[in-house]
Amino acid sequence: MTTDELLEQITTDIYKLHYVWDTFLLLFASDKKNVDVLNAVGSGFFAMNQTLMYDDVLLRINRITDRAKVAGKDTASLEQLLHLTGWRRSDPANWKIFSDELRTVKSACRECRAHRNRRLSHKELDQATPLPPTTRKMVETAIEAVERFVRLFNRELRPDVEISFVVTNVTGHAERLLRHLTNRRSQKQPPPETRILYVKGNRRAELQCGFCGETEVVGYYPDDRTSPHVRLHFAKCDGLIGCEVVMIEAVERNGAEPPRTFLVDLKDKSGSLTQQ
Ligand SMILES: [Zn+2]
Structure with missing residues (x-):
């Protein structure tokens, strides 16, 4: 060479x-x-x-x-x-x-x-x-x-x-x-609305996911602010990457309580929701 x-x-x-x-x-x-x-x-x-x-x-x-x-x-x-x-x-x-x-x-x-x-x-x-x-x-x-x-x-x-x-x-x-x-819905503006609809006193609630458009029955525990079902949904949701902070509005169906807003940090695997 x-x-x-x-x-x-x-x-x-x-x-x-x-x-x-x-x-x-x-x-x-x-x-x-x-x-x-x-x-x-x-x-x-x-x-x-x-x-x-x-x-x-x-x-x-x-x-x-x-x-x-x-x-x-x-x-x-x-x-x-x-x-x-x-x-x-x-x-x-x-x-x-x-x-x-x-x-x-x-x-x-x-x-x-x-x-x-x-x-x-x-x-x-x-x-x-x-x-x-x-x-x-x-x-x-x-x-x-x-x-x-x-x-x-x-x-x-x-x-x-x-x-x-x-x-x-x-x-x-x-x-x-x-x-x-x-390339997910979560990266596009405006951010979609994701809601938990519940009836006061009932822990079975409905998650309406704005990222994928699906509706799912979830547990809603406002007092200890955890809801593993919500995280299970986000873990498989094809509208999310899995590292976002997702905002959820919890709405009582009959207006018995004022709406509350929660943040879910998907990077945090501990499972807690943070109330705003
Ligand atoms: Zn979803």
């Missing part, structure tokens, strides 16, 4: 790294509402994906910054890229400049490497020594160092070709997923 070919391959690897990392950031580290939506529709599934995506990013960073030879096999890595130039003999000054740059990259990726060596590719028996915390900064420091090296290297090898790692529409698929998950 030529230096140019490996440079192309590593550039593609960085684009793929961005695809995973930028998607991770959009879903789990940008708008809190995105996290609320994902938790509401599939908390375990998305928590698993969050871990898988983060660890995948760490593995991708490690592959790019591996030694030129691992277990007797040549790797598609930055170190290999430098070896392929032959600068060690032909251009010692450049060899030194880029060897120093590579050391800087490896230092920036040290914490990512600790995770790869001690947790991801192998599992260290000694669990007492703590690993560096899995932070956004740890990953961004590593990615910036890798990109800087590749930009400098590319400028040296192909001064007339500018390289960019900005990929447009990289999070398009994740954005579409979020759009589909949030």
